[in-house]
Amino acid sequence: MPASKLKNLAILILLLANLALLALLIPGRIAANEQRSSLSEALSTLCANQDVSLEPDAIPDTLTLYALELGEDPDADLAAATALLGQQVLAQDDSTRYLSLYSAAAGDVQISRDGTFSAQLADQGETSDLSAAAMRTLKAMGFDVHSLGEPERIRAGVYTLTAHQAVLGAPVLSGGLTLTYVNGCLSSLDGLFFTGAAQLTRVSEEASLSAADAVVAFLAARYDFGWVGSAITAMTQGYIRSETAAAAAVHLTPVWHLTTDTGVFQVDGLTGEVTRFS
Secondary structure (H helix, E strand, O other): OOOHHHHHHHHHHHHHHHHHHHHHHHHHHHHHHOOOOHHHHHHHHHHHHHHOOOHHHHHHOOOOOOEEEOOHHHHHHHHHHHHHOOOOOEEEEEEEOOEEEEOOOOOEEEEEOEEEEEHHHHHHEOOOOOHHHEEEEEEEEOOOOEOOOOOOEOOOEEEEEEEEEEOOEEOOOOEEEEEEOOOHHHHHHHHEEOOHHHHHHEEEOOOOOOOOHHHHHHHHHHHHHHHOOOOOEEEEEEEEEEEEOOOEEEEEEEEEEEEEEOOOEEOOOOOOOOOEEO
């Protein structure tokens, strides 16, 4: 058989194999989508019976999240600092305050073990597209961006943008990292940046509550808060920084944030405890 016909035959066999795999996968995915849709409808009905509005479209898929401990990552700290200051930096460690300090002609950077990040910069290049410039800076720092807000005008010539970090695809909900631009030049960065996000250790075998479990926990606890709202308008699953007995350890706890018509409530993804977030 000519080589060209053998090649066509091989392509045909691969095509048929792919079609067979699709035939096996598609029914499973359809069934999974139907199951998610049914669960969302049932949860929405449950809320309606409690005189609480929750649209099925507002219920996201549940991520499998665990409590995590972040390890130290000096290389990541240095990479974040040099992305802002250049390669010629003076590095110091303040072990009593669990700080890494970096300085250069372009400014100073402080990176705390608890995720607090601060940078004061000088002589930065000017930009007319703050959002694009911020994304380039964050990427160079090793900051995995989950979301970046629009530029907010503080006063004439001064704008801020706030980015939220993603850890294993989920947002850090404790707070963001705010970039300040003065006359189009990056002037400072302040907030949370977990540079050790590449060094993760699971510290619990229990996975986070599902979206349905989070809603049920909130409904059971709402009267304890004197909640007088009537709607859950959004749900977000992510991580928060949690306190630990060891000052040098940083833990991230999975949580759900339920946005209601009267504020935001937080459901601990492991214990189901409900607290008022804002």
